[in-house]
Ligand SMILES: [Zn+2]
């Protein structure tokens with residue numbers, strides 16, 4: 001944990017502290033305080049880079065929240081994306097108050113709480129756009145915005161120092177699939193009433209023009225539905241409810257059955273249907289176990305794995321290892337998602353496997369099968385023009401996005417009678433607003449906490465976590481040589497342990513059995529899996545971790561090194 005102290009709130013001062021998301025994409029979280037009341041906005045996660053071995057999730061350092069435990073009165077959520085709600089189960093135990101969100105947002109939070117065995121009781125409070133709630137000196141109004149999923153809101157928070165507006169994530173989609181329009185009127189009204197500070201999404205500031213509506217992908221998908229003679233398999237983010245609706249509607253029109261495949265897509269499509277955000281006509285949906293009993297040209301599969309995740313449905317389908325869904329010539333696989341940086345190799349690998357099955361591959365580079373959920377420069381300028389804040393704080397982006405957004409804001413306000421003051425803040429900056437203006441006055445502890453979901457609870461930040469793993473349980477390096485031609489083991493694997501303590505006389509049998517685990521793991525894999533280094537490394541890591549945990553009760557850092565010879 002970070003050792004620097006959490007500063008006290010100054011009297012008669014509005015204090016805003018970004019705890020995550022200003023300097024990176026992900027783990028969005030912000031604290032807004034006046035006197036004895038602190039409210040938290042969002043509690044998101046970030047996903048690790050592929051080279052952060054053994055890390056499943058990253059959440060913001062919560063030292064600040066722990067230190068303010070008594071003062072934190074509520075958590076307010078803008079929408080249900082993981083980078084805004086993923087850390088809710090880690091934050092809820094740290095304070096007593098309610099969690100506010102729209103119906104869909106809370107429905108996406110619920111299964112997370114169940115997984116963490118957190119009893120929410122009556123703490124989850126559902127709100128709708130234009131609702132207002134009062135928490136101590138704050139009145140929070142929820143304002144409808146459009147994004148890549150339904151039921152998203154921005155926040156207008158009236159405080160003793162003035163009104164602040166937090167956009168959440170947004171684009172301005174003027175033809176929303178569900179007919180729920182961006183509440184531009186309310187933004188304009190707030191602007192007319194006077195806004196102290198605007199905190200706005202910077203994700204796509206470096207894209208010119210307008211992002212475009214979710215419906216923009218329909219034409220391309222229509223072509224794919226017309227042109228595909230076999231099965232259509234579409235990989236999308238599991239939160240892309242609008243994309244699912246478009247696909248369900250087209251499937252209905254083109255007489256195809258729809259199967260949702262992969263745990264998170266099945267779960268989210270169920271939640272969305274239960275709440276009326278996804279409408280599937282009777283008789284259209286089938287289970288993935290029924291896919292094989294329909295002719296290929298009568299089926300659409302909406303699957304997980306758009307980022308090439310080795311355990312997700314698309315990767316399994318691609319290597320012909322999925323129980324229910326097979327692909328072959330005539331079939332088309334569509335990647336209806338952007339490539340998250342860092343995942344290029346994994347995606348390319350999955351695509352090559354698909355190509356080996358003889359199926360066509362369509363990506364967003366080839367056809368317009370994906371559209372971003374974040375507004376481009378013109379949309380961001382429009383919000384600035386409507387809200388006309390006295391202070392502007394770019395949020396949700398890496399430093400270069402924040403600083404570009406700052407430049408744009410200055411240009412938008414240039415020549416008007418209102419000069420905007422830009423505060424280019426980063427995680428942990430304590431932004432104070434009072435009678436004398438606004439400034440970055442202090443630094444609160446922030447950082448990243450890496451979560452290994454097989455562990456209960458959290459581990460310190462990056463360095464501490466690895467040190468602790470190494471200090472407590474050591475490191476196991478398994479050097480595995482695989483024949484390039486057969487994909488089989490070429491010689492015995494070599495296991496090297498450092499700092500890993502075994503009872504005397506046991507080491508030989510333990511490592512011998514570990515070699516057995518490696519051999520079994522490779523034997524059980526198909527030739528195609530064996531020749532996929534990334535996939536095999538992950539399989540071996542999971543297998544060995546499980547083995548050492550079971551046999552020794554310890555969790556050494558396991559590092560398989562795969563060599564083709
Ligand atoms: Zn979002």
Ligand SMILES: [Zn+2]
Nearest residue numbers: 081083084169
């Ligand atoms: Zn976001």
